[in-house]
Amino acid sequence: MNEIIVDSSLNQTRVALMEDRELVEIYVEREDNKRTVGNIYKGRVTNVLPGMQAAFVDIGLEKNAFLYVKDAIPAHMLEDSDVSSKDISIRDVVKNGQEIIVQVMKEPIGTKGARVTTHLTLPGRYLVLMPYVDYIGVSRRIGAEKERERLRGVVEEIKPKNIGVIARTAAEGKEKKELKEDLKFLLKLWQKIDKERHLGFAPRIVYRDLDLLQRTVRDMFTNDIDRFLINDKEKYKYIVDFVDLLSPHLKSRVEYFQSDVDIFDYFQIESMIKNALSRKVWLRSGGYIVIDQTEALTAIDVNTGKYVGSTDLEDTVLKTNIEAAKEIAKQLRLRDIGGIIIVDFIDMGNKEAEKEVLNILEKAIAKDRTKTNILGITQLGLLEMTRKKVRQRIDSILQKKCSNCNGTGKVLSEYTVIHHIEKEVRKIVHHTNAEAVLFEVNPAVVSTLKEENNHFISELEKETNLKIFIKGSELVHNDAIHIRSVGKLDKVQGLLPI
Structure with missing residues (x-):
């Protein structure tokens, strides 16, 4: 069962595409990150x-x-x-x-x-208009040659001269009348844009593409979708009207979700989104994949994990790789990973097994609406592939860099922080006449100092002739040092807890 679940709130709209109750695509639109793809300027x-x-x-x-x-x-x-x-x-x-x-x-x-x-290109429900070229095209996803030829013939009949038109995947099986209506709408839209582009000075927006809800209805709500649910009454009415305009036969599949329960919690989508942000993804067998993303490429590593198999090593490796191939295709869609992708499958040492895993990966990726190319396995045994990069990854929309580790995912060790304390002490001794200093650090640093039986502090005090106080605070980041007070001994001691 395929479903579109929409969570509409005050500051954002979230759209989840579900296949058999599994989240496969998630889209988020806020005021601060409204999509610009498709806009004309x-x-x-x-x-x-x-x-x-x-x-x-x-x-x-x-x-x-x-x-x-x-x-x-x-x-x-x-x-x-x-x-x-x-x-x-x-x-x-x-x-x-x-x-x-x-x-x-x-x-x-x-x-x-x-x-x-x-x-310029203007997508409609069934067709894409290209105002500057004389061209006829048919979506590659329409595989039947007879249907491709039929659509090409229909488009040739209805399109004006010196205008390009591509039949989208949704055009498959549609009659001439429906395609003609879609083209009529696109031609009117182009006339409006053509008039608008001559007005005003640059830079300015000439045409803004549809918002997330409208694009969802136009691009995703097809015959393959069994149900479209939304939790906003007003937007539900709007969607029904919009669907009635584009695809009247789908209107009965639109439902208003009326419940006190959060719609994403009800369908367990929140937990699925949380998993989509994790570096490690567990497979049902007990194996797992690790996804590391950089600006240049994404590396995916496959591991057997807890899975030990039941036959032999070769069988265990093959089953893990097959399961991983299906999960990787799903994760690429879910996280909207684009650019260069390198996959390190577990070494199979068998060309037939490699071919089987690649075939399964290709079949799983066929569901992806974003263009993806599998380039093959390198001499190092790594699978190379590319996926068109159109928008920000879902993690960059839902998350931001940690202000402490700056996105590295790592902080300084306690011993490194202790070394920094020593350097600060020596600076204070060199530049001031202070008798004492009070440092505030993370409790983990205090614990490490206690494990050293405070020999470090006592030896440093003896060497520098400076009284050193260390105070733990949960408010201090793991790799930070706060100097709370420097000066006379009684003044510094006055800041210590009784």
């Missing part, structure tokens, strides 16, 4: 970089957007010509100060600004 070129074959464009966001030459070349420059994008310089396409219309194709991620293109 009137921007101004601020810097042309021939060495990178790209340009920076001010579109009004915090960071300037990045425009590659292949995303900037107008279609007419390549028509009836053997010239490729590699033969054209970015300086021949855009100039500093030039106003251009661009569409965001990749969200700003980390320190990078949004990636934009001048090749």
Whole structure:
């Protein structure tokens, strides 16, 4: 059973896609992280970089957007010509100060600004409109050649000249009338955008894509979804009207969740989200995978863990890798991991077993709506794959870097902190005439000092002729040192607990 569960609250909307009561995709939209992909802007070129074959464009966001030459070349420059994008310089396409219309194709991620293109696309329910090219396409997910040819023929009949149209996966099995209505809506939308782009000065937004709820109905609520639940009465009514407009036959599947129980708690989604943020993911057999994410790539390690098998080592390894392959495909969708992905499966030493695991991984990944390529196994026995990076990973939306460890996941050991205390003591002795000092540290540091029977402090006092007091506090981070007082002995002692 496939379900879409929506949790609508005052400051955010969360959408969960469930397959057989398992969370496979989660989307979060807040006021501070509203999606920009699909938005169309009137921007101004601020810097042309021939060495990178790209340009920076001010579109009004915090960071300037990045425009590659292949995303900037107008279609007419390549028509009836053997010239490729590699033969054209970015300086021949855009100039500093030039106003251009661009569409965001990749969200700003980390320190990078949004990636934009001048090749605009407008997605509808069944079709995608491309106003600047004359082209007909059919989604690769539609496998039946007969259906592909039928859709190509229908699109050719209904589309205007010099306009590109792609039939989306949802177009499969749809009649000409439904496709024509969708195209009519997209053409009206383009007329409005075309008029708007000539108005006002850059940078400004020309068209804002649908919000999360609307995109969910448009892109995810298909015949494969058995139920659509939402916990907000007003938004429920709006969704029913929106579905009635796009897919009337699905209207009966939309339900209002009326309960005092939190909708995500009721379906145990909160605990699933918590697991999606964990570094280690346990498999049902007792094995586990470890997911380490960096800015450049994601590394996934497969381990047998508690699973010891029942036949032989080869069988144990194969079963663990098969289970891990299915889980990895699920985790890529759930965490929305993009970019380069390296998987270290347990060494199988058997080409047939390797092929079986890869086939299972490919089959599991087929459910993913984001483009993913499995490149094969390297000489080191590592699986290479890539997944299109479009938006921020779910962990970067729900979490932030620890202010103490700065995102490393590690803090200084107690012995390192004790060494820092010694350095601070020597600085105080060198630069002041103080008689005593009071340090406030984490209780773990105090425990370590006590294990040393306070020899360290007594020896340091004897060497520096400075009275040293150490006070433990849960409010002090593990690797921090707070100097509470430095000066006369009686003054420092007055701050100690009685």
